[in-house]
Amino acid sequence: MVALIQRVREASVTIDGDVVGAIGPGLLILLGVHRTDTESERQWLARKCANLRIFPDDAGLMNRSVLDMGGEVLVVSQFTLYGNTAKGNRPSFVDSARPEHAEPMYEAFCEDLGALLGKPVATGRFGAMMDVRLLNDGPVTLWVERRAET
Numbered sequence: 001m002v003a004l005i006q007r008v009r010e011a012s013v014t015i016d017g018d019v020v021g022a023i024g025p026g027l028l029i030l031l032g033v034h035r036t037d038t039e040s041e042r043q044w045l046a047r048k049c050a051n052l053r054i055f056p057d058d059a060g061l062m063n064r065s066v067l068d069m070g071g072e073v074l075v076v077s078q079f080t081l082y083g084n085t086a087k088g089n090r091p092s093f094v095d096s097a098r099p100e101h102a103e104p105m106y107e108a109f110c111e112d113l114g115a116l117l118g119k120p121v122a123t124g125r126f127g128a129m130m131d132v133r134l135l136n137d138g139p140v141t142l143w144v145e146r147r148a149e150t
Contacts, residue, residue: 001041001105001147002081004030007054007140011074013124014131021122026071028134032081033097033105034147041146042105046112049073054140062140067117075113076124076132077106099127 005027012022029049034041055064055071066073079102083091097105103126114120124130 001034001037001045001109002032002143002145003045003049004032004078004081005049005052005054005142005144006030006134007137008074009135009137011132011134013074013076013122014133015125015128020130021074021076021124023072023074023122025069025137027066027073028132029073029075030078030081031075031106031109032078033102034082034095035097035101036147037097037101037105039108042109043112044146045144046109046116048144048146049113050116052142052144054142072119072122073113073117074122074124075106075110076130077102077126103127 008026008028010024011028013020027049050067051065053065054062055066055069057063079093079096082096083093084095085091106126110121110123
């Protein structure tokens with residue numbers, strides 16, 4: 001499972017002209033589910049996202065997590081994060097989880113993260129074409145991944 005994490009001042013997801021998820025300061029997480037991901041990877045990644053210290057403290061050092069600062073989180077499903085571009089010019093998505101596996105993992109990740117934060121996370125809509133807007137803060141963007149051991 002992979003999370004492309006962006007520290008944002010604000011972010012939103014719009015589908016067919018309707019805003020379906022929006023946040024103020026916090027994290028925008030683009031979430032990719034690998035075909036072999038299990039509950040273990042999902043729970044590890046949720047804990048990592050909640051506790052990752054990428055917000056400034058009073059001295060300006062990255063010592064605070066989204067949990068510490070009471071920030072908000074927007075999670076958007078992003079199967080293309082597991083696109084393999086090693087051969088040719090068209091990405092292969094064979095490592096991306098099929099929807100019947102990915103959607104429940106995405107929903108459970110959002111629930112896990114919301115429980116850790118003590119509040120629901122904003123979301124996009126699984127499988128939908130979405131317009132994602134963000135005002136990146138920093139910019140701070142991190143790739144965080146945990147894969148099942150096979």
